[in-house]
Amino acid sequence: MELPSLGEVSTPGRVAAPGEGIGGDELALATRNHGLPLEALRYEVTPPGLHYVLVHYDIPAADPATWRLAVGGLVDTPLDLDLAALRALPSVTRRVTMECAGNGRARLSPRPVSQPWLVEAVGTADWTGVPLRTVLAEAGVRPDAVEAVFTGADHGVERGTEQDHQRSLPLGPATGEDPGVLLAHTMNGRPLPPQHGYPLRLVVPGWYGMAHVKWLRSVTLVGTPFTGFQQAVAYRFRQEPDELGEPVTRIAPRALLAPPGFPDFMSRTRVVRPGPVPLAGRAWSGFGPVTRVEWSADGGRSWADAVIEPPGPHPYAWQGWRAEWQAVPGRHALSARARDATGRVQPLEQPWNRGGFGNNLVQQVPVLCC
């Protein structure tokens, strides 16, 4: 008898056929992982349990008493730190808006088959931890190192490859003041919840979620760029499956609207009364402050400027915005779009790639005014 192989249950990435409904596999991911309920955009810091979560494999069991962070590879002094040693180092707190690289994927046509986000894979938290550069300075990075590889405790199979979850960062972002990478042990003033990486995770402000390795067990300095699955196979911008593709890194600008009025349970269409309707939301970019938010009540045919909060002390946290809409009876589609200080702006037509990554197509909120 031929023994079964992983390829039986773990198949290559694919794009849905035209008109193909959401499959059982996509649904199983959607019932586990969750986005930010959009009314929770009202909170500047997202309360526990409302921040988006994507877990590739299982949330690992973690024993804080035995947890170790190993820092090794091309360093002068390998480190083996327990949680008490990490917490004894000087910590900083940074407010960071985090977004899944696959946010918006389920609205793409054709649809890449993976976690089927609509627009809600985002959240903002106050992360407290030790700057990565503090620990790397203590270990002493050797001159031949080019990247740091981060390994999490979550283990699984993905597209045929069995793996611990691993990602790397070039030494520039890993050791620089900007974006100021953290080894975070605290979220919103409390120990990390299990699904957010308890007891230790990486936080890479301004980068999509795949960079923020959870359940962090080791940091390994390497002399050649890392080619692991999550770096070289997943999280690349590709039009064709055999392209090398550019890596997914920083968060493209996006504005979201907290849907006004009240919803219909099943369609989630909003209902508002005629007259002035306050509109509010948040906007962010991993490339720089948001400098303009526009909104539209006609599906993007015409736009008006919203009032945006200036960037605060946390350059990688979202900024609030407000506007007022004079609603008249009928069906409408509300949208918002953000522009950042680098001139990047959200597109009105979908930026498609096979992974559905970095897609910041403007949101559409259907509204009935009656």
Place this chain on the structure above:
Amino acid sequence: MELPSLGEVSTPGRVAAPGEGIGGDELALATRNHGLPLEALRYEVTPPGLHYVLVHYDIPAADPATWRLAVGGLVDTPLDLDLAALRALPSVTRRVTMECAGNGRARLSPRPVSQPWLVEAVGTADWTGVPLRTVLAEAGVRPDAVEAVFTGADHGVERGTEQDHQRSLPLGPATGEDPGVLLAHTMNGRPLPPQHGYPLRLVVPGWYGMAHVKWLRSVTLVGTPFTGFQQAVAYRFRQEPDELGEPVTRIAPRALLAPPGFPDFMSRTRVVRPGPVPLAGRAWSGFGPVTRVEWSADGGRSWADAVIEPPGPHPYAWQGWRAEWQAVPGRHALSARARDATGRVQPLEQPWNRGGFGNNLVQQVPVLCC
């Protein structure tokens, strides 16, 4: 011009056509609401953010400084309690397993179109609050009262009916020692998270989730049975749309298995190595203690007994169970089923009704041993 009406965006309940994939409306609910990631069955008390959540409309904004609970209707002394007054009353803490009445709906054939749960809409928390009967005794329930109606602050449209979320309980469960209904202000030792009803919710141990009204604003004693939408239209067991149907109340027995080994990302199929594989999970029933858990590795053709924890001091909390499986190479389907002290047992064929309620068909966990 004819003005638009709510019926344009809020349509009657329906059952999916044969082979109809999960729709955009079901996906929008699945990305907002979330289940328990099944590996989190390892925790006796579910950590924040992992307990299942179903929000019918929006999570309302709540100002604790102005929040009031009004107790009125057929009472001798109407009450208007602020949070400080409620917290000053004697509180109790109860460990309660809560499950959505629609758990398992998305596995039904044909599939009722609503929140598409697979098997994960469950969680267990320590709820602290004031017994409802304490507050009702203070108000003095008049002899002509037959039910208490509970109104939450969430507002929306559902199947064409605009409403505040409202449910009722007969006076027996509302005022009795069993199941011991709570006005809960604390979850796992902390203020309720917004999505779990902050600042105040009802907890009805042993009943499906629809009874545990969140964001509770009022308790009104009434002299005739309540006929609001969530009582008389939704949450009834019906085979045909025009039936009256029996009301959904207590939780039917269920065992869940924490899937062993590690998962494939996309299919969520489990991978284990040949040899002994520890199996573990939780089982519960709203009708009484679980007295037997059996497990199967061949899709339910043969069954063996698991070892179950005896019921502890919390009669409405789940009980752990364990077994050991000798895995051999190949494809397998693991299942578990619970029986409770009343003799109720999980079915091997789907208990179908139009709402997909109270469906405790046994779980199937696909596993590859290689």
